[in-house]
Amino acid sequence: MARLAGVSFKTVSNVLNDHPQVRDTTRERVLAAVNELGYRRNLTARNLRMGRSGAISLAVPELSQSFFAQLADDVIQVAAKKDLVVLVEQTGGDRERELEVLRSPRLAQTDGLLFSPLGLRPEDARPELLATPTVVLGEPLFAGPVDHVTMQHRAAARAATEHLLGIGRRRIVLLGAHDGETATVADLRHSGYREALHDAGVALDPALVVPIDVWSRPNGARAMAALMDTGAEFDAVFAMNDDLALGALRSLQERGVRVPQDVALMGFDDISDAQFSFPSLTTVEPGRHEIARLAVEYLVERVGEADAGPVPARTTAPDFRLVVRESTTR
Amino acid sequence: MARLAGVSFKTVSNVLNDHPQVRDTTRERVLAAVNELGYRRNLTARNLRMGRSGAISLAVPELSQSFFAQLADDVIQVAAKKDLVVLVEQTGGDRERELEVLRSPRLAQTDGLLFSPLGLRPEDARPELLATPTVVLGEPLFAGPVDHVTMQHRAAARAATEHLLGIGRRRIVLLGAHDGETATVADLRHSGYREALHDAGVALDPALVVPIDVWSRPNGARAMAALMDTGAEFDAVFAMNDDLALGALRSLQERGVRVPQDVALMGFDDISDAQFSFPSLTTVEPGRHEIARLAVEYLVERVGEADAGPVPARTTAPDFRLVVRESTTR
DNA sequence: GAATCGCGATGCAACGTTGTAAGGTCGTGG
DNA sequence: CCACGACCTTACAACGTTGCATCGCGATTC
Numbered sequence: 001m002a003r004l005a006g007v008s009f010k011t012v013s014n015v016l017n018d019h020p021q022v023r024d025t026t027r028e029r030v031l032a033a034v035n036e037l038g039y040r041r042n043l044t045a046r047n048l049r050m051g052r053s054g055a056i057s058l059a060v061p062e063l064s065q066s067f068f069a070q071l072a073d074d075v076i077q078v079a080a081k082k083d084l085v086v087l088v089e090q091t092g093g094d095r096e097r098e099l100e101v102l103r104s105p106r107l108a109q110t111d112g113l114l115f116s117p118l119g120l121r122p123e124d125a126r127p128e129l130l131a132t133p134t135v136v137l138g139e140p141l142f143a144g145p146v147d148h149v150t151m152q153h154r155a156a157a158r159a160a161t162e163h164l165l166g167i168g169r170r171r172i173v174l175l176g177a178h179d180g181e182t183a184t185v186a187d188l189r190h191s192g193y194r195e196a197l198h199d200a201g202v203a204l205d206p207a208l209v210v211p212i213d214v215w216s217r218p219n220g221a222r223a224m225a226a227l228m229d230t231g232a233e234f235d236a237v238f239a240m241n242d243d244l245a246l247g248a249l250r251s252l253q254e255r256g257v258r259v260p261q262d263v264a265l266m267g268f269d270d271i272s273d274a275q276f277s278f279p280s281l282t283t284v285e286p287g288r289h290e291i292a293r294l295a296v297e298y299l300v301e302r303v304g305e306a307d308a309g310p311v312p313a314r315t316t317a318p319d320f321r322l323v324v325r326e327s328t329t330r
Numbered sequence: 331m332a333r334l335a336g337v338s339f340k341t342v343s344n345v346l347n348d349h350p351q352v353r354d355t356t357r358e359r360v361l362a363a364v365n366e367l368g369y370r371r372n373l374t375a376r377n378l379r380m381g382r383s384g385a386i387s388l389a390v391p392e393l394s395q396s397f398f399a400q401l402a403d404d405v406i407q408v409a410a411k412k413d414l415v416v417l418v419e420q421t422g423g424d425r426e427r428e429l430e431v432l433r434s435p436r437l438a439q440t441d442g443l444l445f446s447p448l449g450l451r452p453e454d455a456r457p458e459l460l461a462t463p464t465v466v467l468g469e470p471l472f473a474g475p476v477d478h479v480t481m482q483h484r485a486a487a488r489a490a491t492e493h494l495l496g497i498g499r500r501r502i503v504l505l506g507a508h509d510g511e512t513a514t515v516a517d518l519r520h521s522g523y524r525e526a527l528h529d530a531g532v533a534l535d536p537a538l539v540v541p542i543d544v545w546s547r548p549n550g551a552r553a554m555a556a557l558m559d560t561g562a563e564f565d566a567v568f569a570m571n572d573d574l575a576l577g578a579l580r581s582l583q584e585r586g587v588r589v590p591q592d593v594a595l596m597g598f599d600d601i602s603d604a605q606f607s608f609p610s611l612t613t614v615e616p617g618r619h620e621i622a623r624l625a626v627e628y629l630v631e632r633v634g635e636a637d638a639g640p641v642p643a644r645t646t647a648p649d650f651r652l653v654v655r656e657s658t659t660r
Numbered sequence: 661g662a663a664t665c666g667c668g669a670t671g672c673a674a675c676g677t678t679g680t681a682a683g684g685t686c687g688t689g690g
Numbered sequence: 691c692c693a694c695g696a697c698c699t700t701a702c703a704a705c706g707t708t709g710c711a712t713c714g715c716g717a718t719t720c
Contacts, residue, residue: 007669007672008669008671010668010669010670010671010707010708011668011669013706013707013708014668014669014708017708021667021668021669022668023668023669026668026669026703032696039651040435040438040459040461041435041706041707042378042436042438042706042707043435043436043438043439043589043673043707044374044377044378044383044438044439044706044707045378045705045706045707045708046706046707046708047374047439047675047705047707048372048374048378048675048676048677048705048706048707049674049675049708049709050675050707050708051675053374053439054436055417055439063393063400063402063403064399064400064403064602065408066396067401067679069393069396070393070394072393072399072418073393073394073420074392074416076420077420080419080420085419085439086415086417087385087415087416087417087418088402088406088417088418088557089406089410089415090385090403090406090407092412105370105371105373106373106374106384106415108370108371109373109374109377109383109384109385109415110373115558127688131370132388141565151562161546169486175683191693217602217603217605217606218605218606221606223552244555246603246606247606247608249608250606250607250608250610250719253608254608256604264569271548272394273549273576273603275547276547276548276551276576276577276579276580277580277607278579278580278608280580280585280586309697319495337699337700338699338700338701339676339677339678340678340699340701341698341699341700342676343677343678343701344698347678351697351699352698352699352700353698353699356698371676371677372675372676372677373677374675374676374677374679375675375676375678376677376678377677377678377705377707378675378676378677378706378707379676379677379678379679379705380677380678380705381705395717428707440681472714546710624705
């Protein structure tokens with residue numbers, strides 16, 4: 001401790017916290033001593049005293065999926081602007097591990113949680129699990145006193161399907177359905193697809209609705225190949241996310257199917273790779289930046305709740321945007 | 331505090347830390363009370379007392395770059411196995427922000443730093459910046475008492491170039507050179523390229539060495555397009571990383587250049603996208619898993635240094651592996 | 661010249677935990 | 691019946707910081 005400045009350690013604390021009650025000469029003397037000794041105050045002790053850590057947790061399925069990597073990128077940047085630091089956990093989209101994250105005492109180390117669950121079911125939303133301020137991303141899960149920053153899943157999927165219908169396609173494959181789910185991302189996007197077909201008076205062919213559990217590139221490629229093996233006829237593919245779409249693109253090209261001439265292709269998420277595939281991928285930009293911004297903002301408010309009084313639970317879904325590229329034109 | 335179990339809070343602490351000196355009946359009573367009240371011990375106070383936080387920092391340029399996202403994925407998984415949690419910072423590859431990360435008092439909040447610098451120069455490796463245990467990833471920077479887990483940049487680039495020479499290509503573009511650097515990633519990979527050409531008796535054409543500052547997909551696409559505009563003749567491209575390669579692939583395809591028939595293409599890093607481009611991308615797998623594993627291991631040892639005595643500075647570069655795919659065969 | 665004022669610095673207590681050492685209780689053996 | 695030891699449990703101090711209350715001292719005022 002720098003009492004070579006000839007002051008008490010409390011005065012050092014005062015200087016470092018910019019308390020006004022410090023004479024300028026003293027301040028300088030202290031700062032000099034601090035520099036000399038390379039003194040750094042102990043943040044852990046500070047956190048203990050203050051009851052805040054200045055860190056938030058972000059729990060995502062996995063960073064290897066571009067969408068979550070880019071979401072994490074956004075979140076970290078927004079948080080940095082608010083002088084928050086981000087602790088990243090990976091759940092693998094597995095229900096057990098998602099519950100474990102919620103239960104984990106490590107959560108207590110941070111001020112709040114940005115949570116992007118995949119496997120969790122509504123009945124898991126037990127309030128005692130939410131001891132920490134939490135904002136849920138993407139999934140419209142939980143009913144309790146939790147903020148949600150989600151996407152316009154249904155409306156966007158509907159717009160996507162309408163776009164394919166609008167360029168004259170009628171036999172549109174849906175890639176990535178999840179059977180037997182309600183009000184999940186997969187279910188909502190599926191509804192949007194169904195609605196668009198219905199409104200256009202196009203019959204829904206169940207053979208074109210392809211269930212895929214995990215929305216990864218290899219799974220997209222496999223499912224697309226398998227569908228072609230069945231001899232199914234189709235002139236467009238709407239994939240539940242870009243990874244599926246890019247996997248499917250690969251399988252289509254392997255078999256000499258021309259995109260978009262023979263089959264138009266459309267994804268969801270607007271990951272950066274979508275710009276550089278050949279053909280580039282038409283997709284839905286779900287408002288990722290805005291989601292990250294709002295999520296951090298909500299969480300900060302909720303963390304401050306103890307001081308500022310209760311905050312009502314909010315649910316927001318930013319505007320999406322259809323990004324039309326080569327895979328549905330040209 | 332759960333003294334409805336009728337014991338002192340210290341006994342609760344003993345129970346939670348699995349101290350043997352607790353009667354079974356007491357243990358049960360305490361655990362029951364803990365469950366009842368949903369008591370969670372305060373990790374911040376624990377950290378303060380123990381002098382460890384159980385968290386490490388990972389500083390990378392940006393998660394939007396697939397390689398770093400996948401590295402972060404690996405690091406988080408390895409760390410989780412050791413009950414460590416990972417705080418992710420982004421520097422943008424910017425020297426100023428990299429220095430800031432090193433100086434940041436937030437670092438003190440974690441036990442150590444895994445650092446993947448891009449902009450830092452050797453002269454920045456001032457020891458006073460390394461107050462925290464640090465392991466450097468990728469870049470062979472720093473001379474001081476710091477562990478390095480890097481890549482066999484030169485040998486791998488050489489092997490890559492030899493592979494292209496081996497399939498009969500002679501006019502090989504190098505995408506991503508950095509002028510005027512020494513002993514950086516770019517410089518080392520460049521050397522490997524030069525050596526392979528030299529050993530094969532192939533003259534190096536400076537017109538085929540394309541400098542690109544930031545190794546991103548758009549930059550790869552742009553540079554490739556620009557090179558073709560000059561009318562340069564070439565039959566292969568070795569890109570310094572997969573992002574550049576995939577950007578270049580897009581530009582090649584836009585102009586109807588056939589890969590690999592007209593131009594063979596090769597990247598570096600083996601990001602997962604490389605498997606699903608069409609044609610799939612031949613690349614170098616630099617031992618990413620092993621890098622993550624070793625880095626965390628080294629850091630843990632160095633964090634424990636205070637207890638276990640000094641650890642010498644180590645530098646390791648795991649084995650790489652050439653992954654031959656369609657972009658250089660078929 | 662004495663009382664008051666106010667700025668600047670300091671001391672104390674507390675945040676919630678853990679290691680150490682001391683304390684308490686029970687059973688056993690002399 | 692007492693003493694001793696084994697086994698549990700508890701009290702105390704400390705980790706390094708910050709908020710609150712206090713204190714000292716020079717300046718201002720009557």
